[in-house]
Every structure is written in C-alpha cells, then in structure tokens.
Amino acid sequence: MLKKLLRFLSSRFVLIGALLMLQAYVLVMLVGGLPPIVEFILVVLGLFIVVELVNSSNNQSISITWIIIILIMPGFGSLLYLMFANRQVPKGLRSLQEQGHFDPLTVLPQDKKMLRKLEQTDAHISKQFDYILHSGSFPTYKNTQVDYYPVGEDKFASLLVELEKAEKYIFLEYFIIREGIMWNSMLDILIKKVAEGVDVRIIYDDAGTINTLPSDYKETLESYGIKVHVFNKLRPILMVSMNNRDHRKILSIDGKVGYLGGINLGDEYVNVLHRFGHWKDSAIKLEGEAVWSITVMFLQFWNVLNGVDEAFEPYNPHYTIKAKGYIQPYSDSPTDREQLGENIHLNFIINANEYLYIMTPYLIPSHEMKRMLVLASKSGVDVRIIVPHTPDKWYVHNVTQSNYAEFIDNGIRIYEYTPGFIHSKNLLADGRAGIVGSTNLDFRSYYLNYESGALMYETDAIDGMVADFEETIAASIEITREDVDKTSPFTRILRQFLGLFSTLL
Template sequence: MSAKYKQIINSRIFITAILVLIQLTWLVIFFTNLTKHYALINALFTFLSVAIVLMIISKDENPAFKIGWLIIIMISPLFGALLYLTSGDKKPSRKLQATINKEHVRWRDELRQEELVLNEVRALRERAAGTCQYLNHLSGYPVYKNTEVFYYPVGEKMYESMLEELEKAEHFIFLEYFIISEGIMWNRILDILTRKAKEGLDVRLIYDDWGCLTVLPPGYVWEMEKRGIKCMSFNHVVPLLSLVMNNRDHRKIIVIDGHTAFNGGINLSDEYINEKERFGHWKDTGVKVIGEAVWNFTAMFLEMWNAFKKTDEEVDKFRPHVHHKQPFATDGYVQPFADTPLDGESVAENVYLEIINQARHYVYIFTPYLILDNEMKTALCLAAKRGVDIRLVTPGVPDKKLTYRLTRSNYMPLLKAGVKIYEYTPGFLHAKSYVCDDEFGVVGTINMDYRSLYLHFECGTFFYRSKAVKDLKRDAIKTIEESREVSKKDIKSGLIGSLVNAVLQVLAPLF
C-alpha cells in the first residue's frame, strides 16, 4: 500500500466518515427490522412529526428556517423528523452554552462603555451612536477612540504586516482561527511563535477542530504544547450523526501585547496569500487595529480560552496600556464586536441592516456567499429604491458550485430593485466587507449566509469616520472595475432551472 493511501486511511476525516457510515447502516437495519410493526411505528412517527411541526412553529426563529424544515417534514415525515432531531436545532448544546455563558457574564464587568466617547459619536450622528449603543448592549463590546485602523485589500499585504508585528511581540501573542493549514504561510508564523515561546512569551492558539479536520494531523494540540505554545481545539469533532458541529468558531484574530490586533476574512492557509492557487486569484480583506479598541479582541479570545480551559486568571495585565505607555493615536471611532449563537440575537446581521437602513448615498459590499433572508433582501431593495447606490461584489469563480448557484438565485429580485451586482472575474472573492457614505466600514469574518449570521461564532471590526473607510472605498471601486456587472439576462433560467432555484431558496437555511 502506497504512503498516500496509508495517509488517507489514517486521517481523521476518513475515520470519522467510516464511523458515521457504520451508524447510518445500523439505523437502516434497525428501521428495516421494524417494518413488521409498521402500523405502530407509522402511528408513532406521525405523532412525532406533528409534535415537531408544532415545536418548529412555536419557536422564536427566522421564518425561513421554519419553512425549510416544515417542507422537508411534509415531504417525508419519517426522514424529516429524524433529520430535525439530529441536526435541526441551531442552538448550541446546553453544555456549550453553559461553558461559555459563565465566562461571558464575567467579561461584561471588564468591558465598560466610556460615555464620553459615545456622546462624541452622538454629536456627529445620532443614528451612528445608536448602532454603537446596540453593539455595546447586545454584543457587550464598547466603542473606542484612541485607536487606529489600517486596511489591507489582499491577504499578501496583511500577511507581511502580521509577520512584522509578530516579530515585535515582547509579552504575549493570542491567535484564534477557523482554518490553519500547514504550508508557507503557517510554517513561517509557527517558526516565530515557537521562537517567541522559547523566549518566555505567553503564546496561545485556538483553532476550530472542524475547520482544520482535513488540514491538520491528529494530536496537533500536543505538537503545539511541545513547542511551548498553549493550544486548544474548539468544539472537538465527534463522529456521531448529531450535527451539533453546526456551531463553529469562524473567527480570525491575532492579538499582540494587548495593543495590536488583526481581523478579517484571512485564514492561515496558503491560498489566502495566493501562494497556492485554488480558484484563480484569491481576494480577501483584513484590518490591523492599534490602540484601546484591541481590548475587545483580547476579551473575545480570553473569554473563549478561559471558558474551556477552566482558568480564572487576572486579566488586567493584558490591557492595551500595560505594554504601551505612550498615548495611542486617534483615528475616528472603532468597535470590534463578536457575534455568537448563544443569545438568539443576530448581532452581525443587525449591524449590516443598520448600515443599509441609514445609508444616504452608497453601500458597497464584498461577500463570498449571498444567501439572504427576507429582512436582508427587503433592506437592500428598499435602499436601492430610495436612491442609494447599492453594489454587491461576489465571486466570479466559486469554491462550492451548489452555494454559487444558491448565491445567483438571489440576484433577480435585487437587480429588479436597482441593486448592482458584480462578479469578481479574476477568481474567488472571500472578503466580508461593508463601506458606506465615506463614514462607516465593517471588515470581519461574517458572510452573508445563514451559517455566519445564525450558527457560527464570528467577529468583525466596525469603524466610523476612520481613514480606513476611504481605503476600503478605494479598494471597492478598484475591485468593481476588475469585475463583471451581472444583468438580468445573465441569470434568466428555464423552467427546470427556475424550479431548482426555488427548491434551493426554500432549503437555503439548511446549508
């Protein structure tokens, strides 16, 4: 047997798939043997299906979720009921909620909004202050001044800056990522982390176990620990049919010495810096934050770390001014924020809606996936109808063909309302960015799809009247010029195509 096949057989994804297949086979055999009691079983599952339907209807959830599941159960009561029981509840497990919520409550006391800063925003624009206040109240992360934001239009530029700042680290480095893949990008960073750990710095790493399932070897946590890097994998993958794996840590954060942070759509893998070509040119965006607002990113990381490590450490030593005695420069107002599936509040979507609803002149949006609920679709259409220049940029080369089809199935109502849509023809656009009216900007990890907006742990950087807003706008215009505008004629479908699109639209929340 070749080394390649041995590697596949010994991989975690192969072992997980085999175990899940065994469970599926067992279920098929189990239900086949029950056919002799068909009448009783049919009655039980009819009752179960009705109970689940009533439960779905009574839930305080997005109507699109409800409709998708109701149709599946209507088509196949037995299969639909079983599928919902194993994977239908988008809320995290009680254990996961209890683990994180306890630490989240503690951090509310460490994140206090300075009213003077909020009042300054209010004096500039009342509605902007309302957005900041919403983020503080619901997400728990204040708005700051005494902070600078530096925008990066491609992963390569941000990577260079990351290496420079990591080399400057003197006290601690925190990293939290959805995907880490061995290669040029990660190996260079890992060399620095290993060296810094040997020098006595506090180096910690969180990676999502599902995101890294196929790209990191088993036992990677221990490999990091041997290098002196404290490490944990988030929500460890268990090979069971229950899909509680829905709730992933999709964040991308680096914090250095408490005063410098990186955030954006860029994972630690070679395609993000175009060292490996997958779908043409990989377009992504990110920001470097320097100043008081970095405390929000530090809080996000330590909340997750301490919740799972069961530690109760003194956190004041990680504050921005501890290792940066000079005053920070001021560049507008900056509010890093987190969104979690724990509270039932769609914080990220509501921030996007706030920007769209208060836009006066333009909103330019980068998103790799465009899977919209009714609220978002209505907001975009209404803004375009009242004269706001709404432009969306999506990938010209898809990473997932079915998701790409679903993205394009959302185009027509937007185009009819006057929204302009562009596809990034050089390759795959993975960026998640908003820019509005030369005033507002958001760069982060949050896609415009159901998983990001409702299921994952996400984060972003909201900035108001920062120089980074103009940098983001400049990049948006340049990217639009490199892209192809989509017309209604481009997306017309025949009868079969329209039916497929309709089915995908209904099932979109389940993707």
C-alpha cells in the first residue's frame, strides 16, 4: 500500500498537477497585488466581454459559463477569459484541408452517381451524408462490409486475427493504451510484423496514457522498430492547447480493414479488468473502400505531427468488395469553425421518424441539443437514452442525472445500464441508420477533442445495433419521474451547481 502511494505521489500526473496548481496560485496572487487602476481596467473589460458574449453566436451554454466566471470573479475572470477563451491550437493542427496540405477532392473523391442513387432511395438520409461531405470533405462509400461489435471482447478477438494478416502497414491511433492482456497480445503481433517488414505506426494521446504507460514508453516501442508519436505532450504550463486531446480510436490494416468506435486498448475494455462493473462498449469493423478514409485520417495527422509531407496514394490498395448499405467515416477537429461532430448528431436527431435510440457514457447536451431531443419526442419520435448506472466520474454522472427530469417530463425515456458502465457512443434511428464513433454527448467531445466516427445506412452493422440496443435496454432499469422526485434537496442543489460548469467537464 505504501509503495503504491509513493509511486502515485511521484508520478507525472501528480507532478504536472502540482506545478499547474502552483502556477494558478501565483497568478491569483499577482492579480490580487495589481495596482487599483489595472484591476479597474480588468473589471471594465469584463463588462465588455459579457456584452460581447451575450450578443455572440457562440454556443449559449459556453457563453453562460464564462459570464458566471467573470461576474463571480471580477477582474480575475476577465484575465482567465483572455488567457483561455477563443484560443486556437498551433497552426499545424487545423481543419482537414490544412492538416495534410492536400486537396481532399483529389485524395478523397466522391462518387456522385452513388449519391444520386442514395438520394432517390432516402432523401432525408442523403442530406446527412451531403452535410458531412461538404463540411468535412469525407466521401460516402458503398462497397464496404461493416460488422458491429457490441462488446470489446468481440473487437479484440477480431483484431488479433486481422493484425496477423497485415502485409504492408498497420496504423493505430488511440486515446488510451494500457499495458495488460489486451495491449500486450497486440504488441506481440506488432513486433512480429515489424520483423516481417510491415510498417507499424502508433499515435497515442499523452493525457489519455499518463496513468497507463511509463513516461519512456515511446522509446520502448521505437526500440522494437515501431514508429511512434505522442500527441500533444503534457507540459506543466497553463495553456489552453493542453485541453485539446486526440480522442480518436482508429486503426487501418493495409487500407483494407479498419476499425472505429469507442473502444480503447486496455483490459477494462475487454472486461479483464473490472473497474466499474461490466464495461459495455462497441466498435465497427470495415472492410473495403471506406477504409481509405480512415487511412487518410491517420496519414494527414501523422504528416503534420511529424513535420513531413508523405504522399498518400502509395498506401491506397483500391480494395473493393460487394456489400450492402452506405457508410461515411469522418473525423472532427476542435480547431476549425465547424462543430462537425455535434452537427452530425443534431442532424441525425431531427431526421429520425419512428424512433431514436442513444447510448452515451456522459449526457451533457447543449441547450440546442436538448431542444432537438425534446422536439423529436414531442413530434412523436420514440426517444430513448441509455447511460451508465455505475459511473466512472461521479461529478459528470451527477450532471447527467440533472437532465433526467426535463427529458422524462417531455416523453424521453432514460435507462441506466445496471451491470456497470456504458462507454458506447452510438445513435440508431428507425432501424435503418446509425452512428458509431468516439464522440460523447458532451462539450469536451464537441468542442475540445479530435474525434472520429461513421454514419451508416442499411449496412449489416445496423442489424447488429438494433439487437444490441434491444438487449441493453432489457438489461437496464428505466428511470421514472418518481425516481427523480426521490432525489434529496442537497443532491439537487449539487447537480444544479455542477451543471453551471458543465462546459468545463
């Protein structure tokens, strides 16, 4: 026990946290010791900032949070706003068009005839695919087999088989990698593939792995011949760019087989490690043309992160198989002015006709998304949302629960997954269309993180999603208005208070 405590206290997490707290303390002391005229200027500036926020087109919930901070802490709140609001990450990490310095219409061409056929089949879903194409530059594909995995164990078993088949390259990009049975089994194959001449590359996020990998793990992987980039390395400096994390979970094998979804590479995701009961997660496996978009997502990120300008076409296998349905992989960046991930979800919600089912670990919707969910329910759509019963973060779960009353009062059915923790980020509409990806229904995913996912229509994966939702609802408890009314006054006040800062969670 003592050894574990000492190891924790000497970890990078504690060291960086302590240095950040020290800087915050020094900043507060400096502001407190400013000349009265400077404090007065900051207070007046705060009033102008509040007026600007009230009249801006920014997300209303984010604006309200900053207004509260500025009004609670006059002067200091203005300084925080100037330091951390409306700041962009370094120029290299911008929109898809800028990141790889390429023409997306050339690298990711769209088959227009196929889109016209889709429009004739279903005009509503066609518009959703059109939005992603025009706003994100990601094409729609037809010749791709898509399989759905309702738990991490299924994806893990598939991964081991497909990795063994790799002949040219393996590209992995994950938020979390944890040493253990899952990752070590994969690593054994990756090391063997490097020896066979396969190009193996890995991108992992520094914040996501700060407690799961040694600080020198990059060097360890490189010693095996694996190419590695650690995304946005944490530094003990108060910088807004430290908030932008690579939350994507993507993998491409020879450009023929790819994976997307919410499953990271750690034992909890395959229920070897039980942290919060049964870990319910999901992913999709793609085989065919659409894997090219996943490959390009990785390569354009790799090019910018490593300062290279590697050509993409040599990695295109032009691999096609016959399969039913349509799929459109996409990636969302926090550094452009298009909230692609959020808009895809909003578009999906307002186009549901009969039913809309959602799985999400965190239910922290913006004001706009709340309105769309309520509007869908009031328009006769059967809206059901499944969230965890056992949370991984108590404060986030309390904000999630603070939304129950409003949703239930407007006909939306809320379920909590009693076996444990839901980590899936899935949307299903009418048994025909679905979204699987890494994007949570919260502000961090929509505005701060790099995310990935796929919009699907009538693929085989949709049938799997339908069955999974039915089974998951059966394994969950429905939250009623009576359950909400039993909440203690203290808990209600706590949830309302935490809700004020939901945009920062």
